[in-house]
Amino acid sequence: MQPHEPLLAVEGVTLQYKxxxxxxxxxxxxxxxxxxxDRFILLGxxxxxxxxxxxxxxxxxxxxxxxxxxxxxxxxxxxxxxxMVFQEFDQLLPWKTVRQNVAFALQSAKRMSQREADEKAxxxxxxxxxSKFADSHPHMLSGGMKQRVAIARGMAMEPxxxxxxxxxxxxxxxxxxxxxxxxxxxxxxxxxxxxFVTHSIAEAIKIGNRILLLSPHPGRVKAxxxxxxxxxxxxxxxRYIHETLFAHETEEEVEHV
Amino acid sequence: MSExxxxxxxxxxxxxxxxxxHNDVEDGKELTxxxxxxxxxxxxxxxxxxxxxxxxxxxxxxxxxxxxTLNNELLFPTFTATAGAFFTxxxxxxxxxxxxxxIKVLLTGYAIGIGLAAVLTALxxxxxxxxxxxxxxxxxxxxxxxIALLPLALIWFGLGNASLIFVLVHSVTWAIALNTHSGFxxxxxxxxxxxRNYGLKGVGFITKILIPAAFPSILTGLKIGWAxxxxxxxxxxxxxxxxxxxxxxxxxxxxxKNMLDIPMVFAGLLTVILIGLVVENLVFRTIERRTIQRxxxxx
Numbered sequence: 001m002q003p004h005e006p007l008l009a010v011e012g013v014t015l016q017y018k019x020x021x022x023x024x025x026x027x028x029x030x031x032x033x034x035x036x037x038d039r040f041i042l043l044g045x046x047x048x049x050x051x052x053x054x055x056x057x058x059x060x061x062x063x064x065x066x067x068x069x070x071x072x073x074x075x076x077x078x079x080x081x082x083x084m085v086f087q088e089f090d091q092l093l094p095w096k097t098v099r100q101n102v103a104f105a106l107q108s109a110k111r112m113s114q115r116e117a118d119e120k121a122x123x124x125x126x127x128x129x130x131s132k133f134a135d136s137h138p139h140m141l142s143g144g145m146k147q148r149v150a151i152a153r154g155m156a157m158e159p160x161x162x163x164x165x166x167x168x169x170x171x172x173x174x175x176x177x178x179x180x181x182x183x184x185x186x187x188x189x190x191x192x193x194x195x196f197v198t199h200s201i202a203e204a205i206k207i208g209n210r211i212l213l214l215s216p217h218p219g220r221v222k223a224x225x226x227x228x229x230x231x232x233x234x235x236x237x238x239r240y241i242h243e244t245l246f247a248h249e250t251e252e253e254v255e256h257v
Numbered sequence: 258m259s260e261x262x263x264x265x266x267x268x269x270x271x272x273x274x275x276x277x278x279h280n281d282v283e284d285g286k287e288l289t290x291x292x293x294x295x296x297x298x299x300x301x302x303x304x305x306x307x308x309x310x311x312x313x314x315x316x317x318x319x320x321x322x323x324x325x326t327l328n329n330e331l332l333f334p335t336f337t338a339t340a341g342a343f344f345t346x347x348x349x350x351x352x353x354x355x356x357x358x359x360i361k362v363l364l365t366g367y368a369i370g371i372g373l374a375a376v377l378t379a380l381x382x383x384x385x386x387x388x389x390x391x392x393x394x395x396x397x398x399x400x401x402x403x404i405a406l407l408p409l410a411l412i413w414f415g416l417g418n419a420s421l422i423f424v425l426v427h428s429v430t431w432a433i434a435l436n437t438h439s440g441f442x443x444x445x446x447x448x449x450x451x452x453r454n455y456g457l458k459g460v461g462f463i464t465k466i467l468i469p470a471a472f473p474s475i476l477t478g479l480k481i482g483w484a485x486x487x488x489x490x491x492x493x494x495x496x497x498x499x500x501x502x503x504x505x506x507x508x509x510x511x512x513x514k515n516m517l518d519i520p521m522v523f524a525g526l527l528t529v530i531l532i533g534l535v536v537e538n539l540v541f542r543t544i545e546r547r548t549i550q551r552x553x554x555x556x
Contacts, residue, residue: 060450078453088447094552095469108465109455139553 005072006033007193008057008161012066015052026052027219029066032212034161037191041208041227043198045245049219050197054163057195058084070160080109083154087166089146092138092153099125099134102153109157124156125149127186144175151183155192162194168203180206201241205234213245334520342520343527352509356528359505362418363490366425370482373426374433381438382463388438395435403428403489407496421493428485433478440474441467473549480541487536491529506532 010033015026026049034040042050055061057068059078068075070082083105085091092101102121106112112120125134128148138146147167154162168176180203187194198204204211205227213222222244228234301307317336324335334342346352377394380387403424410420444467452466468475494507504512506529513521549555 058450058454060453078450078456080454080456082454084450084454086447086450088445090445091447091451093448093451093466093469094554095472095548104465105455108457108461137552 007036007038007071008034008195009069010034010053010057010066011068013053013056013063013068014065015049015056015061016064017052017061025218027214030214030219030221031066032221032224034193034195037193039187039194039196039207039209041196041198041204041211042214043201043204043211043241043245044214044219045216046199047216048214049216050199050214051165053214053219054084054165054195054197057161058082058163080105080157081160083157083159083162085147085150085154085162085164085167087169089143089170091150092146094138097135097137098130098141098149101138101149102156105153105157120156121152124152127155127189128152128182142175144171144179147171147179148182151186155186155190158192160193162192164194164196166197166199169198169200176203183207201238201245204241205237211241213241215245331517331519334523338520339523339527342518343524346521346524352524352528355504355506355509355525356532359490359494359507360532362421362505363425363486365418366422366490367429367483367486369422370426370429370486371433371479373430374437374478374482377430377434378437378441379463381434382441382467391434391438395431395438398427399431399435401427403485404492404496407493421490424489424493425486428489429482432481432485433475436474436478436481437471440471440478443474444470473554476541476544476549480537483536483541484533487529487533 011031012029013031014028017024017026030049030053032040042053044050052061056063057070057075059075059082062076075082092098093104096104099118099121102124103114103117106117106120107114110117122131122134125131128151130145130148130152133141133145138149141149150167151164154164168179171179184207186192196204196207198207208227210224211227212224214220215222225237225241228237295303321336324333324338327333330338343352377387377391381391382388406424406427407420410423414420414423448466448470452462457465490505491507491510494505495511496507506525510522510525510529513519513525545555
């Protein structure tokens with residue numbers, strides 16, 4: 001791969017899906033590039049097709065127009081080179097323990113031997129601070145812990161890109177902030193590439209280094225901007241994003257973190 | 258025990274109610290009310306199996322008393338007479354061998370039923386026409402009591418185990434196929450996406466994701482199938498029990514009724530109940546405890 005070639009290239013992607021009565025256009029001619037070690041955020045109000053866009057990157061949907069290439073290869077179906085972390089807590093296999101959940105992914109996707117997978121799984125379970133719960137079943141964990149396991153599973157697979165679909169949206173505010181900090185810490189350690197979907201401006205600025213702003217109905221790119229860590233600039237950026245995306249909405253409708 | 262300390266914050270609290278701090282409330286180790294032992298009776302009463310055992314003992318007593326007051330062995334033998342008949346026939350081997358004959362037939366039918374249900378549900382998830390086929394077949398045959406097919410089965414397969422197995426398969430297949438299929442349909446979209454994310458497809462996807470995820474429904478199907486099969490078998494044997502010389506439990510009951518050995522009839526019925534209880538409460542309960550309860554997918 002050339003140094004300046006993007007890891008993930010999305011070019012003019014239009015996504016449509018059918019409900020019983022309608023053909024819905026979720027996104028319209030969306031283009032963006034994600035580079036190695038990016039923390040790339042898809043940000044927009046509900047209905048902007050950001051989750052649909054990510055599902056398409058995951059390979060669960062085929063674009064009606066345009067194409068997506070990962071490392072130059074066209075994305076056609078789901079695969080372990082793009083690990084998903086979902087918002088739902090039921091994304092862990094309930095019949096497997098925390099360690100087995102991570103190890104099973106390694107075994108079935110990478111054909112790793114049981115011992116090798118177990119060791120690697122334990123390493124990543126340890127990384128997210130859940131060694132004590134390695135042999136617990138998912139139903140005994142709190143929501144935040146389940147999301148940690150899902151993140152550990154995603155990272156253990158060492159995918160080309162980690163796809164996170166509002167992974168912290170169902171958590172309480174305190175846990176969410178803690179998880180965001182932990183995610184950044186993990187990123188500092190391994191510099192994985194992540195495509196992160198959120199509808200929270202604050203979360204986008206905090207987590208991302210680059211933010212794609214999408215307009216609703218259908219999703220179109222409004223801007224692609226860099227994030228900042230400087231608190232003063234962040235406040236300004238937040239105001240700017242707010243005006244760009246949510247200007248037409250009333251105050252009560254806007255969700256804050 | 259604890260002393261409330263009211264602190265006046267001056268400015269902030271001026272004119273408002275005083276704030277109260279209990280600085281001596283710590284980790285509760287100094288308290289004795291946190292962890293108290295229950296009385297022996299209460300501990301025993303909290304055991305479900307003990308409560309059920311007590312009910313059984315009381316019922317046996319009522320049975321005994323009624324039998325003795327009635328004093329008619331032909332109509333209603335006492336509990337002790339039944340227990341006596343039960344133990345003699347267990348010891349001389351007639352009851353265990355009759356039970357074994359029944360169980361053997363039952364297991365054969367059950368296994369074939371499971372296999373058939375597996376094929377049907379596999380077809381159903383593989384294609385839409387398979388789904389339609391399964392749905393049509395189950396809605397047609399599920400309400401049809403298996404025993405109603407016995408006269409036909411006797412014409413097709415003759416007097417023997419083949420007829421029994423045929424009605425058993427019929428009673429097992431639909432219940433299991435129906436539950437397994439609805440279990441597959443109920444697997445959450447997220448879990449399916451996770452499975453495909455791992456790159457699982459076809460048979461691997463079914464065995465590693467769908468079956469475990471649908472296991473609660475599959476187990477329900479197995480339980481219902483078992484219950485249907487067991488009742489069907491006893492009924493079928495009662496009516497047409499002669500199979501190659503050695504009859505099963507139903508035949509045991511029927512034969513003893515003909516000889517007016519009513520305590521033996523009761524002993525046979527007791528065995529039917531016992532085997533049903535053992536399978537439903539021991540076998541299936543154990544499977545449930547080891548799987549769906551440990552996984553937290555059922556209460």
